[in-house]
Amino acid sequence: MLSIGDMSRRTGVKIPTIRYYEQMKLIDAPERSEGNQRRYSKAELERLGFIKHARDLGLTIEAIRKLIDLSTRPDMSCAEADKIASEHLAFVQARIAKLKRLETELKRITSCCSSGNIDDCYVIHALSDHSLCEDVH
Amino acid sequence: MLSIGDMSRRTGVKIPTIRYYEQMKLIDAPERSEGNQRRYSKAELERLGFIKHARDLGLTIEAIRKLIDLSTRPDMSCAEADKIASEHLAFVQARIAKLKRLETELKRITSCCSSGNIDDCYVIHALSDHSLCEDVH
DNA sequence: TCTATATCTCTAGTCACTAGAGCATATGTA
DNA sequence: TACATATGCTCTAGTGACTAGAGATATAGA
Numbered sequence: 114m115l116s117i118g119d120m121s122r123r124t125g126v127k128i129p130t131i132r133y134y135e136q137m138k139l140i141d142a143p144e145r146s147e148g149n150q151r152r153y154s155k156a157e158l159e160r161l162g163f164i165k166h167a168r169d170l171g172l173t174i175e176a177i178r179k180l181i182d183l184s185t186r187p188d189m190s191c192a193e194a195d196k197i198a199s200e201h202l203a204f205v206q207a208r209i210a211k212l213k214r215l216e217t218e219l220k221r222i223t224s225c226c227s228s229g230n231i232d233d234c235y236v237i238h239a240l241s242d243h244s245l246c247e248d249v250h
Numbered sequence: 251m252l253s254i255g256d257m258s259r260r261t262g263v264k265i266p267t268i269r270y271y272e273q274m275k276l277i278d279a280p281e282r283s284e285g286n287q288r289r290y291s292k293a294e295l296e297r298l299g300f301i302k303h304a305r306d307l308g309l310t311i312e313a314i315r316k317l318i319d320l321s322t323r324p325d326m327s328c329a330e331a332d333k334i335a336s337e338h339l340a341f342v343q344a345r346i347a348k349l350k351r352l353e354t355e356l357k358r359i360t361s362c363c364s365s366g367n368i369d370d371c372y373v374i375h376a377l378s379d380h381s382l383c384e385d386v387h
Numbered sequence: 388t389c390t391a392t393a394t395c396t397c398t399a400g401t402c403a404c405t406a407g408a409g410c411a412t413a414t415g416t417a
Numbered sequence: 418t419a420c421a422t423a424t425g426c427t428c429t430a431g432t433g434a435c436t437a438g439a440g441a442t443a444t445a446g447a
Contacts, residue, residue, distance in 0.1 A: 116444090118393060128394085133435060148443040150394055170352050174434070202356040205349055212346045215307055219339040253413090255424060265425085270404060285412045287425055311403070 114144075114152040124161045131161065137174055139164055139181065172201055251281075251289040261298045268298065274311055276301055276318065309338055 121128045134140050140160055144152045153161075160181070167177045176197050183194050258265045271277050277297055281289045290298075297318070304314045313334050320331050 116393075117395095127436085129436060130434080132395095137434090146394095146443080148394085149396095150443065168434090170356060171349075198356060202353065205353050205356060209346060209349045209353065212342055212349070216339065216342050216346065219307060219335060219342060253424075254426095264405085266405065267403085269426095274403090283412080283425095285425085287412065305403090 114154065115158060117151045117153070120153050120158060120161055123158060124165050126161055126165050134161070134164060137178075139174060139178060170201070171205060172197075176201065251291065252295060254288045254290070257290050257295060257298055260295060261302050263298055263302050271298070271301060274315075276311060276315060307338070308342060309334075313338065 115123070117128050117131055120126070120131055126134075131140075135142055140157060143154075143157055146152050163181075164177055167180065168174075172180075179197060180194055252260070254265050254268055257263070257268055263271075268277075272279055277294060280291075280294055283289050300318075301314055304317065305311075309317075316334055317331055
C-alpha cells in the first residue's frame with residue numbers, strides 16, 4: 114500500500130494535485146489507514162501515471178476523464194479514443210503555428226532596440242503600432 | 251469621445267475585458283458622461299491597442315504594466331523594455347520546442363490505432379505506459 | 388517515548404478573463 | 418415628446434488546473 118507521498122514521488126504529481134484529481138473524480142477515493150490517511154494500490158498508481166502522462170501531453174481533465182471512461186468499457190471501439198488524441202494533435206499543431214508567428218514578430222521587435230532613450234524604443238513603438246506587423250495577427 | 255463599445259469595436263478587446271483592465275490599473279479610469287458612462291479619448295484608444303497587441307503576443311498583464319510604466323518615464327533607457335520582450339521571446343521559443351516534442355509523441359500515438367477493440371487500443375495503451383515514450387518527457 | 392516528518396481538511400488565491408443579474412442611460416424613429 | 422431598443426453600469430461568481438497556507442492529527446524511525 115502506498116501513501117500519497119509515495120504516489121507523488123513515483124509519478125511526479127504533487128500531493129495537493131493528487132487530492133485535487135480525487136475531488137475532480139479522475140481517480141477514485143482510495144482506502145484509508147486507521148488514522149484516515151490515503152492508501153493506494155498499484156492499480157491506482159498506474160492510473161495516476163496515465164493521468165500525468167496525458168496532462169504532460171496537454172490533454173484537458175475533461176478529455177482524460179473521457180479516455181478513462183472509455184478504457185473501463187472494454188467492448189467499446191477505440192475509434193473514440195483515437196479521435197480524442199487526434200483532435201488534440203490538431204490543437205497542438207495549431208498552437209505551434211501560432212507561436213511561430215509570434216516568434217517571428219518578437220524577433221523583429223527585439224532585434225532593433227539599440228538607442229538609449231525610451232522615446233526611440235523600438236519595443237514600445239512596435240507594440241503601439243499594430244500596422245508595423247506583417248499581418249501576423 | 252468614445253464609448254466603451256466604440257473602444258471595443260476599434261480594438262477587438264471585449265467590453266468586460268476593458269473594464270477588467272481598468273480594474274487592474276492597466277488603463278486609467280476614464281472620464282464619465284453625465285449618466286456615468288465611460289468616455290475615452292484617442293490616447294486611451296491607443297493605449298488599449300498597445301495592450302491588445304502585447305496580449306496577442308502573449309505578454310502577461312504584469313509585463314505589460316512594466317512596459318507602460320517604462321514608456322511614461324521618457325528618461326529611462328529602453329534596455330529594460332528590450333529585456334522584457336527578449337525574455338518573452340525565449341519563453342515562446344521554449345514553448346515551441348516543448349510542443350514539437352508533444353506533437354511527435356501524439357503523432358506516434360494516433361498513427362497506430364487500427365484495431366476495433368479498446369483492449370488493443372494504442373492510444374490508451376501508450377498513455378498508460380510511459381516507457382513507450384522516446385524520452386519525450 | 389519522543390520527535391520529526393507526513394498527512395489531514397478547509398478555505399482562499401492564482402491568471403486573465405467571462406457570464407449573468409438587475410438596473411440605468413443613450414439613441415433613433417414615430 | 419414618447420417609446421423601443423441598444424448600450425452601459427455595478428456587483429458577484431464561475432472558469433481550469435492547480436497552489437498556498439492554517440491548524441490539527443498521524444506515522445515512522447531513533
